[in-house]
Amino acid sequence: MKLTIDELLERYYEGETTLAEEKQLRQFFEQDPIPPHLQTHAAHFRHFVAARQQEPSAEFTSRLAAKLALPEPGRIISLSSWAVRLAASVALVILGFAGGLLYDRHRTSIDPTVTGAAGDVATEMKKILAYSQLPETSASERIQAVNQSYDLPQADRDVTQLLINTLNFDANVNVRQAACQALTHFEQEPGVREALIQSLSIQTDPNVQITLIEMLVSIKEKRAVQEMQRLARRPQVLDVVRQKAQEGISNLARPS
Amino acid sequence: MDLHAFKQRILPVQGRLFRLAQLFLRNREEAEDALQDVLLRLWSNRQQLDAYHSVEALAVQMTKNLCLDRLKALRRQPVTDSVEYVNVSATEASPHRQLEIADSASLMQRLIDALPEQQKLLIHLREVDECSYEEMEQLTGLTINNIRVILSRTRQRLRADYLNVNNHETDY
Numbered sequence: 001m002k003l004t005i006d007e008l009l010e011r012y013y014e015g016e017t018t019l020a021e022e023k024q025l026r027q028f029f030e031q032d033p034i035p036p037h038l039q040t041h042a043a044h045f046r047h048f049v050a051a052r053q054q055e056p057s058a059e060f061t062s063r064l065a066a067k068l069a070l071p072e073p074g075r076i077i078s079l080s081s082w083a084v085r086l087a088a089s090v091a092l093v094i095l096g097f098a099g100g101l102l103y104d105r106h107r108t109s110i111d112p113t114v115t116g117a118a119g120d121v122a123t124e125m126k127k128i129l130a131y132s133q134l135p136e137t138s139a140s141e142r143i144q145a146v147n148q149s150y151d152l153p154q155a156d157r158d159v160t161q162l163l164i165n166t167l168n169f170d171a172n173v174n175v176r177q178a179a180c181q182a183l184t185h186f187e188q189e190p191g192v193r194e195a196l197i198q199s200l201s202i203q204t205d206p207n208v209q210i211t212l213i214e215m216l217v218s219i220k221e222k223r224a225v226q227e228m229q230r231l232a233r234r235p236q237v238l239d240v241v242r243q244k245a246q247e248g249i250s251n252l253a254r255p256s
Numbered sequence: 257m258d259l260h261a262f263k264q265r266i267l268p269v270q271g272r273l274f275r276l277a278q279l280f281l282r283n284r285e286e287a288e289d290a291l292q293d294v295l296l297r298l299w300s301n302r303q304q305l306d307a308y309h310s311v312e313a314l315a316v317q318m319t320k321n322l323c324l325d326r327l328k329a330l331r332r333q334p335v336t337d338s339v340e341y342v343n344v345s346a347t348e349a350s351p352h353r354q355l356e357i358a359d360s361a362s363l364m365q366r367l368i369d370a371l372p373e374q375q376k377l378l379i380h381l382r383e384v385d386e387c388s389y390e391e392m393e394q395l396t397g398l399t400i401n402n403i404r405v406i407l408s409r410t411r412q413r414l415r416a417d418y419l420n421v422n423n424h425e426t427d428y
Contacts, residue, residue, distance in 0.1 A: 012411065013408060013412050013415065014408050015407045015408030015411070016404070016408075022382075022386075023386070040415075040418070040419060041415075043363065043364050044364060044415065044418065047364035047365065047368075048383040051380075051383075051384045052275070052384055054275050054278060055274065056270060056271065056274040056287075056288055056291060057284075060288045060291070061270075064292055064295060067292070067296060068259060068262070068295075068296075081303070
């Protein structure tokens with residue numbers, strides 16, 4: 001049942017032709033002697049046949065090929081694939097852990113020298129607290145050095161003497177207070193209690209005076225009563241300090 | 257997808273994409289430019305291409321969208337020059353114009369250019385690319401019945417316009 005061209009055309013304009021039938025129509029209109037009554041349809045089909053011949057120019061194709069070949073080397077470096085990104089992040093985590101472990105091992109390996117040789121701390125402390133170093137060290141450095149004395153299991157004469165010197169002669173009030181507190185820590189060492197009592201007559205700063213009184217009361221040093229009375233009688237002493245001294249005297253005089 | 261596979265799969269389609277771009281942009285250089293843009297985009301996204309059911313359909317879609325975007329951008333530009341040019345060519349140079357009308361191939365071209373974008377696309381897909389209705393449905397998102405109706409109307413309109421111009425010409 002082969003349809004004539006006229007029937008095919010009718011179906012074509014109704015949108016009912018198949019692809020094969022449309023091909024048949026195009027082929028029919030490509031031949032040259034077209035029946036006169038169908039002449040007006042020819043341009044339509046010939047146009048589409050001609051449109052099919054259009055291709056991008058050869059120059060375009062070569063230009064494109066050059067562009068496609070170009071970015072190839074850069075591709076390997078980029079972290080475009082998710083697998084590479086994943087690997088990179090895992091490597092980063094492992095690196096972090098390894099770094100932490102190494103650091104930890106390093107710390108523990110040098111740790112024994114810190115705790116084992118108490119002398120090291122003491123010498124370091126002495127170095128910072130030495131009177132000649134005073135202009136070169138900051139107050140916080142000296143306070144830290146004083147506080148290091150708490151780590152010493154037992155203090156020798158050198159250390160206590162150093163702390164006493166600091167208590168009496170350091171330029172900074174806070175360092176002196178820290179030295180005072182550190183000394184009460186070593187109250188059982190020979191000479192420390194005496195030095196604290198003696199210091200009461202040397203100190204002029206109210207803060208240090210109050211700290212000294214408190215410390216002497218807390219270690220129950222009854223021999224300090226006399227010095228405190230003298231302090232309370234001093235005219236240039238602040239009222240607060242005087243009150244504190246009298247309070248300390250009554251505390252110490254009370255039989256325990 | 258390496259360069260070889262890409263060339264094997266995409267480059268045979270480039271003639272088709274080029275004709276589609278030319279349909280919308282009506283200019284050889286513009287069409288080649290758009291085609292190159294599409295192909296380079298496909299190339300830079302080649303890792304994802306395997307996920308697509310049909311790379312060809314994707315490429316056709318990309319080309320269509322890119323061309324329509326470019327047309328929109330062109331329209332937004334102040335195109336005083338070309339407007340003047342159109343006016344001039346409409347009022348004078350009638351011998352030239354008559355010669356053009358006599359050339360029925362370029363007449364068909366102008367008639368198709370005058371179509372709305374959807375009709376233009378559908379008739380191009382059907383007549384030039386020889387797409388089946390199923391393919392056209394996939395590409396345009398229209399139903400097959402809808403496509404048939406639009407195609408039929410477009411063919412009739414082209415024929416009517418053609419006869420109209422030709423009769424007009426014979427009247428002179």
